[in-house]
Amino acid sequence: MIRVQREDFDLGAEVKALTARNPRIGGLCSFVGLVRDMHGDDSVRAMTLEHYPGMTEKMLQRIDDEAHWRWPLEASLVIHRHGRLDPGDQIVLVATASPHRQAAFEACQFLIDWLKTQAPFWKKEETPEGERWVEARESDDAAAERWAGTGKAAG
Amino acid sequence: MKVLYFAWLKTKTGVGEEELSPPAGVATVAQLLDWLEARSPGHGEALADRHAIRIAVNQEYARPGDPVKAGDEIALFPPVTGG
Structure with missing residues (x-):
């Protein structure tokens, strides 16, 4: 399941709803991304997340489908926020549930x-020197590349 | 066709979205970018570094040689930075 929204989310309520009435689930893993107040040596006052409505949902759904194809998941949830966010605010939630922990992790x-x-999102930071668009990191490409194989993973 | 610009491409071109009818010779993504580049100084600046731009045709990632046609939704944006 995927959601793109301006509003904040409640991790506890979301995972409770995700795992409700499914006793096959033996492990739940969640990740929450937050807005930092620093980028390198520069302070960040706030951040605005722009996205491409339509394509964003399409890409997130495809990534979610791919996860279900690769691992024996009982449930999954991706929530990504857009709009203006302050340091400490939640940006993204990923939660996965499966019979055993390895698939969930x-x-x-x-x-x-x-x-x-x-997923087509772009971060714009507000710093004391003005606004600037965040540049993509090669380390993020490398992290994604690790999963580039198309075979099914061990459950 | 509809052309959308996001992030700094929107800032530099000065438009978020435009409805355009390129000439018949514009049949691929690369040809469209060449044509768009000449539309204004802002477009020229935004499209100067092709390696810094990602393209989607009808909300699917596309490459320079991929076809474009009337009625398509084309989006130009920098590498994504969500998450």
Whole structure:
């Protein structure tokens, strides 16, 4: 399941809803990305996340489908926010649930690694020197590249 | 066709979206970028470094040689930085 929204989310409520009434789930893994107040040596006052409505949902759905194809997941959730955010605010939630922990851990990391390089979002930071668009990091490409194989992963 | 610009491409071109009818010779992504580059100084600046631009045709990532046609939704944007 995927959601793109301006509003904040409640991790506890979301994972509770995700795992409700499914006793096959034995492991749940979650990742939450937050706005930092520093980027390198520069302070960040706030951040605005722009996205491409339509393509964003399409890419997130595809990444989520891919995770379900690769791992034996019972449930998954990706929430990504857009709009203006302050340091400390939540940006993204990825949660994965499976009978055993390994699939949940791996699928969770896969989802965040892939969405960072595939989903059309762009961060603009407000710094004391003015506004600037964040540049993509090669380390994010490398992280996503790790999952480039198309075979099914171990469950 | 509809052309969308995001992030700094929108800032530099000065438009978020434009409805355009390129001439018949514009049949690929690369040809479209060449044509767009000449539209204004802002477009020229935005499209100067092709390696810094990602392209989507009808909301799918596309490459320079991929075809474009009337009615397509083309999006130009920098490498993504979400998550």
